[in-house]
Amino acid sequence: MPNSRKKLIFMNVIDCHTHTEFSVDSDADIISCLRSAYEKNLRAYAITDHCECNWWFPREHYPDTELSEDFDFGDCFEKSVSAVTKLKEQYGEKLNILCGVEMGQPLHAPEIAEKIVTDKRLDMIIASVHQIRDEKDFYFINYRTMGADEIDSLLEKYFTEIYEVCKWGKFDVLGHLGYPVRYISASGISVNIDKFDDIIFESFRELAQNGKGIEINSSGIRQGVGHCFPSEKYVKMFRDLGGEIVSVGSDAHTPNDIGGDVEIAIKSAYGAGFENLCFFRDRKPVFLGIN
Numbered sequence: 001m002p003n004s005r006k007k008l009i010f011m012n013v014i015d016c017h018t019h020t021e022f023s024v025d026s027d028a029d030i031i032s033c034l035r036s037a038y039e040k041n042l043r044a045y046a047i048t049d050h051c052e053c054n055w056w057f058p059r060e061h062y063p064d065t066e067l068s069e070d071f072d073f074g075d076c077f078e079k080s081v082s083a084v085t086k087l088k089e090q091y092g093e094k095l096n097i098l099c100g101v102e103m104g105q106p107l108h109a110p111e112i113a114e115k116i117v118t119d120k121r122l123d124m125i126i127a128s129v130h131q132i133r134d135e136k137d138f139y140f141i142n143y144r145t146m147g148a149d150e151i152d153s154l155l156e157k158y159f160t161e162i163y164e165v166c167k168w169g170k171f172d173v174l175g176h177l178g179y180p181v182r183y184i185s186a187s188g189i190s191v192n193i194d195k196f197d198d199i200i201f202e203s204f205r206e207l208a209q210n211g212k213g214i215e216i217n218s219s220g221i222r223q224g225v226g227h228c229f230p231s232e233k234y235v236k237m238f239r240d241l242g243g244e245i246v247s248v249g250s251d252a253h254t255p256n257d258i259g260g261d262v263e264i265a266i267k268s269a270y271g272a273g274f275e276n277l278c279f280f281r282d283r284k285p286v287f288l289g290i291n
């Protein structure tokens with residue numbers, strides 16, 4: 001690995017949300033990912049490949065569905081977690097590698113979610129909602145043919161599921177709050193989530209009271225949405241409710257994007273009043289001062 005490591009504005013830069021070749025939507029070679037994390041001088045680097053709980057089994061297990069293009073996440077999970085566990089042993093002294101997972105839709109298959117959250121190899125669990133019940137992943141929905149009321153109704157269901165996941169709470173940080181906005185905005189439709197502030201407030205209260213955290217996901221910068229997920233207004237809402245745990249992640253799907261714009265996410269945490277970032281080792285929070 002090269003000696004010239006990138007100079008950073010913040011002392012402690014971490015990336016707690018990244019994907020590799022073991023995610024269905026990435027072909028990023030895992031060794032190239034490690035090299036990129038090392039070159040960017042990350043103080044913590046979590047590999048959090050996708051595991052959609054509701055599509056854990058092979059295709060044959062879901063004969064009547066048209067709601068997913070990808071199946072067998074049980075296999076993806078096992079491949080990712082066993083590879084990362086080995087790499088931790090090999091490179092753990094050079095790089096603070098964390099074995100994580102991005103667990104999608106835990107409440108659509110609670111028995112699978114239970115299996116994941118009790119896996120002792122995991123350092124860190126992000127809980128995400130990529131699709132609501134009886135709908136496709138927000139990535140695949142065609143918003144251009146929908147009216148404003150229909151989009152609002154989808155968003156209402158999304159934030160209701162987020163609230164349920166927060167109440168359930170068997171994870172470390174809530175992933176990219178506002179995920180559907182990525183794709184609605186990309187369709188050229190402007191969307192304002194202020195009308196869901198009450199349920200977001202209640203969701204954050206659950207997290208803060210139970211010692212759980214949120215992540216600030218910088219992918220929105222890379223994808224041209226103009227802000228992280230969630231935006232600073234909501235990071236501040238979480239802080240004001242007594243939230244203490246905030247992590248940052250790029251949601252990189254390529255080696256090059258690792259660490260991408262996380263400094264903007266860190267700035268957002270700092271601006272909202274957080275003095276520490278947090279990553280998880282062995283499912284326990286580790287705090288790192290922001291500067």
Ligand SMILES: [Zn+2]
Pocket residue numbers: 102128130175176
């Ligand atoms: Zn995600």
Ligand SMILES: [Zn+2]
Pocket residue numbers: 017019102251
């Ligand atoms: Zn992700």
